[in-house]
Amino acid sequence: MSACRALRGNALLRAAAVARPIASLESRRTFTATPRAMSSFYKGWEPEGPSVKTQIPGPKAQAAIADLDTVFDTRSLNMLTDYSKSVGNYIADPDGNVLLDVYAQIASIPLGYNNPTLRAAARSNEMINGIINRPALGNFPPAEWAEVLKSGILKVAPKGLNQVFTAMAGSDANETAYKAAFMWRRQRERGGASVEFTEEEMNSAMNNQSPGASQNLSILSFKTGFHGRLFGSLSTTRSKPIHKLDIPAFDWPQATFPQLKYPLDQHVEENAAIERAALEEVEKLITTYHIPPCAVVVEPIQSEGGDNHATPAFFRGLREITRKHGVLLIVDEVQTGVGATGRFWAHDHWDLPHPPDMVTFSKKAQTAGYYFGNPELRPNKPYRQFNTWMGDPARALLFRAIIDEIEKLDLVKHTARVGDYLFGKLEALAEKYPGQFNNLRGKGQGTFIAFDNPRRDEFLVKAKTLGVNIGGSGQSAVRLRPMLIFEEKHADLLVDVLEKIVKSW
Numbered sequence: 001m002s003a004c005r006a007l008r009g010n011a012l013l014r015a016a017a018v019a020r021p022i023a024s025l026e027s028r029r030t031f032t033a034t035p036r037a038m039s040s041f042y043k044g045w046e047p048e049g050p051s052v053k054t055q056i057p058g059p060k061a062q063a064a065i066a067d068l069d070t071v072f073d074t075r076s077l078n079m080l081t082d083y084s085k086s087v088g089n090y091i092a093d094p095d096g097n098v099l100l101d102v103y104a105q106i107a108s109i110p111l112g113y114n115n116p117t118l119r120a121a122a123r124s125n126e127m128i129n130g131i132i133n134r135p136a137l138g139n140f141p142p143a144e145w146a147e148v149l150k151s152g153i154l155k156v157a158p159k160g161l162n163q164v165f166t167a168m169a170g171s172d173a174n175e176t177a178y179k180a181a182f183m184w185r186r187q188r189e190r191g192g193a194s195v196e197f198t199e200e201e202m203n204s205a206m207n208n209q210s211p212g213a214s215q216n217l218s219i220l221s222f223k224t225g226f227h228g229r230l231f232g233s234l235s236t237t238r239s240k241p242i243h244k245l246d247i248p249a250f251d252w253p254q255a256t257f258p259q260l261k262y263p264l265d266q267h268v269e270e271n272a273a274i275e276r277a278a279l280e281e282v283e284k285l286i287t288t289y290h291i292p293p294c295a296v297v298v299e300p301i302q303s304e305g306g307d308n309h310a311t312p313a314f315f316r317g318l319r320e321i322t323r324k325h326g327v328l329l330i331v332d333e334v335q336t337g338v339g340a341t342g343r344f345w346a347h348d349h350w351d352l353p354h355p356p357d358m359v360t361f362s363k364k365a366q367t368a369g370y371y372f373g374n375p376e377l378r379p380n381k382p383y384r385q386f387n388t389w390m391g392d393p394a395r396a397l398l399f400r401a402i403i404d405e406i407e408k409l410d411l412v413k414h415t416a417r418v419g420d421y422l423f424g425k426l427e428a429l430a431e432k433y434p435g436q437f438n439n440l441r442g443k444g445q446g447t448f449i450a451f452d453n454p455r456r457d458e459f460l461v462k463a464k465t466l467g468v469n470i471g472g473s474g475q476s477a478v479r480l481r482p483m484l485i486f487e488e489k490h491a492d493l494l495v496d497v498l499e500k501i502v503k504s505w
């Protein structure tokens with residue numbers, strides 16, 4: 001594809017970019033090197049506010065994108081970034097534009113760009129050792145690996161889960177969790193961990209046939225859910241056709257995720273009925289689907305699929321049904337995990353009487369994997385759940401530094417507080433501009449907030465021209481995914497820009 005076509009391909013994001021920022025941003029436009037604003041967390045760190053100097057992409061970015069497109073597909077490019085100049089909540093581009101970033105690399109930056117504590121962690125000998133002597137963790141784990149896990153990933157293990165399988169990315173975390181579920185279920189059916197595989201199982205496995213390959217078991221997921229794009233995880237992803245077209249998929253069941261009506265307090269009965277119906281559908285699929293599920297996978301808040309929420313009662317019901325039928329519950333916390341909902345794990349909001357069987361994580365953790373507690377979820381033989389790297393010690397060390405900083409700065413509580421503040425401001429906006437901030441959701445869920453706008457794509461483009469980088473999800477949601485160092489002053493700035501967008505129409 002030519003560079004010209006690539007640039008046209010990104011036209012939507014760029015078309016509305018204006019050469020001049022609006023007047024009210026003029027006063028904020030000169031800060032690129034100084035002045036630095038006081039951050040409540042790190043002194044003299046962040047810019048005072050956004051600075052939009054050119055259209056986005058500006059001339060330098062356009063030239064660089066054209067060059068990049070000769071060797072790398074740029075059609076999904078959102079913003080060419082200068083990471084060396086991005087600081088805290090602010091993302092910079094090669095033309096000197098600096099935007100408040102409430103998208104944060106698809107919800108995956110926890111502590112801000114160029115965080116000083118993480119930069120220091122990156123310079124440690126331990127980290128250098130992890131990067132340049134990267135181990136094949138299953139075969140040659142470092143002597144200190146247990147300590148790294150216990151003082152990092154496992155320090156924040158969800159209640160009731162005390163073990164981890166480390167992985168590379170969110171899809172990989174889910175994919176390996178599914179494999180653990182299949183092996184667990186087949187092991188039970190076989191009669192336990194010590195029962196040997198039969199000749200027939202081993203031969204049929206080599207031909208991709210049952211009984212060796214588990215073609216008679218499935219994973220149940222929810223409509224509009226997203227769990228990744230590897231083969232197995234993609235079969236459970238139900239967000240958009242473009243994610244799935246042309247890829248072989250398993251014939252696995254999907255249940256309706258509750259489509260709650262807003263505002264919640266005005267639809268209590270109706271929403272309870274919607275959730276009951278969804279749970280009945282899950283139970284029916286578990287008991288009647290022609291390929292029975294051995295696990296149900298669910299996001300606490302369906303993120304890519306449009307920021308769809310359900311109540312704690314729904315998830316408690318799901319836990320009850322899965323336990324009743326001996327089906328595992330996998331909670332996919334890839335996007336919701338690590339503090340953004342005002343609890344470290346979003347499922348902490350549910351008050352579950354029994355923990356999930358597995359919890360998958362990635363994104364803000366920077367590393368990935370799944371937590372579990374039941375020792376039977378370790379396959380009966382080595383090398384059944386295995387790959388070369390099985391994660392990455394450098395990324396595990398980074399997560400440990402992130403956890404320490406979250407604890408030191410009390411960032412989960414902070415996010416809960418700032419989220420409440422932001423939600424209150426958005427409620428006021430929704431009232432003032434009917435039809436523009438529809439189905440406002442995420443109350444009491446930290447900064448994990450979204451709303452629908454009828455002109456969502458234009459909305460996001462316009463936000464950039466006014467100095468804010470925001471993402472969308474599903475068909476019409478504007479999703480807010482600030483970092484954990486997002487403060488009230490950033491919320492004020494964001495709300496100011498959101499109002500300007502809808503006022504300009």
Ligand SMILES: Cc1ncc(COP(=O)(O)O)c(C=O)c1O
Nearest residue numbers: 169170171226227228303334335
């Ligand atoms: C809930 C959820 N699960 C899984 C994934 C897949 O993660 P990755 O893109 O790291 O493979 C994502 C990515 O957005 C996600 O939001």
